Structures are given as C-alpha cells and as structure tokens.
Amino acid sequence: MSNGDSPDSTAPLLAARDLTKAHGRTEALRGASVELRTGEILAVTGASGSGKSTLLHCLAGIVRPDAGSVTYAGQRLDQLPEKRLSELRRTDFGVVFQFGQLIPELTALDNVALPLMLAGSSRKDAQTRAGEWLERFGVRGQEALRPGELSGGQAQRTALARALVTGPKVVFADEPTGALDSLASEQVMTALVHTARDAGTAVLLITHDAQVAAYADREVRLTDGAVAPAGVTA
Numbered sequence: 110m111s112n113g114d115s116p117d118s119t120a121p122l123l124a125a126r127d128l129t130k131a132h133g134r135t136e137a138l139r140g141a142s143v144e145l146r147t148g149e150i151l152a153v154t155g156a157s158g159s160g161k162s163t164l165l166h167c168l169a170g171i172v173r174p175d176a177g178s179v180t181y182a183g184q185r186l187d188q189l190p191e192k193r194l195s196e197l198r199r200t201d202f203g204v205v206f207q208f209g210q211l212i213p214e215l216t217a218l219d220n221v222a223l224p225l226m227l228a229g230s231s232r233k234d235a236q237t238r239a240g241e242w243l244e245r246f247g248v249r250g251q252e253a254l255r256p257g258e259l260s261g262g263q264a265q266r267t268a269l270a271r272a273l274v275t276g277p278k279v280v281f282a283d284e285p286t287g288a289l290d291s292l293a294s295e296q297v298m299t300a301l302v303h304t305a306r307d308a309g310t311a312v313l314l315i316t317h318d319a320q321v322a323a324y325a326d327r328e329v330r331l332t333d334g335a336v337a338p339a340g341v342t343a
C-alpha cells in the first residue's frame with residue numbers, strides 16, 4: 110500500500126541498531142538492536158548485568174551510545190545536540206524507575222503537576238489535570254501526601270501519572286514493579302497498560318518478572334549486551 114509520497118506507517122517509532130556502550134572496561138552493550146512501534150508495549154528481559162538499563166538509557170536519550178544508532182520518528186537521537194535532546198525528552202518521552210524517584214518535598218499532586226508547569230501550564234491548570242490523572246491511577250484522597258507518606262504501590266502509580274500526564278509518545282519503565290509485592294505490582298501494571306493503550310503510548314518495559322513481561326505485546330531478551338534471536342530463551 111505504501112508509496113514514495115506517504116510516510117511509511119510500518120517504520121518503527123524508535124529503533125536501536127548495533128548499539129555498543131562501555132562503562133569503563135565493562136562492555137554493557139555489544140551490538141544490541143531493538144525496535145519499538147507506535148503504541149506497542151515491549152518487554153526487555155535478561156539476567157542481571159545483561160545491559161537492560163543501559164539499553165533503556167540509550168533509547169531514551171539519557172546516555173549516548175559509543176557506536177550504533179538510535180532513531181526516533183525518523184531522526185537520529187544519538188546525533189542530536191543536548192538542548193534538542195532534552196527538549197524532546199520533555200515533550201515526547203516519560204520515564205519511570207524502580208523507586209519512582211518522586212520529589213520528596215512535593216505532594217503527590219505537585220509531583221504530577223510539575224511536568225505540566227515545566228511545559229508552560231499555570232499552576233492551577235496543572236493541578237487540576239494532575240488531580241484527574243491521580244484519580245485515573247487510583248491515587249485518590251492521597252493528593253496532599255508527600256512520597257514518604259505513600260505506600261510503595263501508591264508512589265509508583267503517582268510516578269506513572271507523572272510520566273504520562275504530558276501525553277508522551279513513549280514511556281520508558283525500568284523495573285517499575287521491582288520493589289512491590291504481587292498485588293501492588295498487578296495494580297501498577299494494569300494502570301500502565303490501560304492508560305498506554307487508551308493514549309496510544311508505546312512502552313519499553315524492563316523487567317525480571319515473567320508475570321510482568323506477560324503484560325507486553327512482545328518480549329525481547331538481552332544476553333551479554335545483545336538481543337538474543339527470537340525463540341532463544343537461554
């Protein structure tokens with residue numbers, strides 16, 4: 110169906126090709142390639158130290174690879190100047206880490222309102238939208254609490270609301286349930302998957318947990334800094 114004049118709807122939204130990255134003498138990535146399509150939920154699994162977080166950092170434009178390319182919506186992320194890169198991270202990407210990394214001094218509401226205010230919304234508008242998002246993630250009645258007063262699950266759902274409130278195209282989630290029990294983990298994953306599906310947001314999800322990976326559309330496994338061929342699980 111595609112012709113030379115229309116954009117290629119089958120092109121991946123985000124693609125890493127042959128990435129290498131060393132931390133000192135440790136080669137964290139050794140020729141890793143991976144693709145993420147619009148709206149796709151992709152799980153990246155692999156043993157501890159296999160390079161999952163380093164891959165996520167390269168794809169999210171947080172770290173530059175030593176070699177290889179990262180292409181996002183047709184542009185080479187690994188070659189963008191830092192100013193453009195941080196702008197793009199703010200507008201198009203959301204991130205969630207294992208320990209939500211909410212700002213401890215701010216209430217749950219203000220943590221979620223902050224990215225909207227950084228993008229130019231007034232405090233009042235930002236707080237109204239933040240409240241709606243917290244409600245969506247089942248953090249109701251806790252808006253005025255600070256992160257230290259929230260349960261682990263509530264804090265992670267607040268972190269998800271913060272990552273999604275600006276309507277990013279991609280959410281990068283690095284072990285978002287790693288510190289949670291199985292019930293809280295299920296609630297966090299259900300909230301993430303429902304919201305991402307509704308909004309057409311792609312998710313790159315790093316996890317050790319097969320039950321968490323099962324929420325994804327597809328799984329790739331990293332072994333020693335490279336993606337194992339499909340079907341290889343060792």
Ligand SMILES: Nc1ncnc2c1ncn2[C@@H]1O[C@H](COP(=O)(O)OP(=O)(O)OP(=O)(O)O)[C@@H](O)[C@H]1O
Nearest residue numbers: 132133135137155156157158159160161162163164
């Ligand atoms: N900042 C750093 N400095 C030095 N070595 C690092 C750094 N970050 C990662 N590494 C090393 O690079 C390798 C890959 O690390 P990475 O965190 O990407 O793996 P991972 O698969 O995410 O591991 P885990 O599941 O344990 O979080 C490991 O050997 C790690 O020790």
